[in-house]
Amino acid sequence: MKIQETVQIDQRAFRDAMGCFASAVTVISTTTKDGQAVGTTVNSFNSVSLDPPLVLFCLGREATNFDHFMSSGRFAVNILRQDQDHISTGFASDGSNFFQTLESETSNLGNPLVPNTLATFDCEIDAIHDGGDHIILIGRVSELRHDPEGDPLLYYRGRYGAVTT
C-alpha cells in the first residue's frame, strides 16, 4: 500500500507565489431568487473549451453570494477595463450591494451586466466541480461581446496594474 505524504504548504507563501501570476480582473454577476443584482470580483476566470464554448471560475465556499450562484444556474463574466479598479474594489468588499451604485443592463439570460466593460460573456452553468475550499463553476457561453481597442485592468502581487506596450 502506498503511504500518502501530507506536504504542508505555507498559505502566505502560496499566496505570494500565486501573486506572480498576473491576471485580468472580472466581476462575475448573477441575481438572487428575488431578482436583486449581485456580483463578486474574481481573477480565477479562464477559458476551457472552444467547442462547446466553455469558461470557468473558482468561487470560495464561504463567499456571501455563494447560494445565489448555486440557485440561479447562470452568471455573466464582466472583464474590467484598466480604469475600473474602483469597481473591482467595490465588488470585492460589497458584492451584494455594489450594483446599486451602477447603471447596469440585463443580459438575455437575465444576468446583470457591469456597464462599459472590456468584454462580457453571458453563461449558463454547465457543471460544478469540487475545488477544495472553492468550487469550480463551468459556464456555457450563450452570448458575448468585446471592445477590440480597450486595455484590461491587471492584478498581480496584490496590486492593480496596467498593460504597457
Ligand SMILES: Cc1cc2nc3c(=O)[nH]c(=O)nc-3n(C[C@H](O)[C@H](O)[C@H](O)COP(=O)(O)O)c2cc1C
Ligand atoms: C483581484 C481580486 C480577485 C479575486 N478573485 C477571487 C476568485 O477568483 N474567487 C473568489 O471566490 N474570490 C475572489 N476574490 C475575493 C472576492 O472578490 C471577495 O472579496 C470575497 O469573496 C469576500 O467577500 P464576501 O465575503 O462578500 O464574499 C478576489 C478579490 C480580488 C480583489
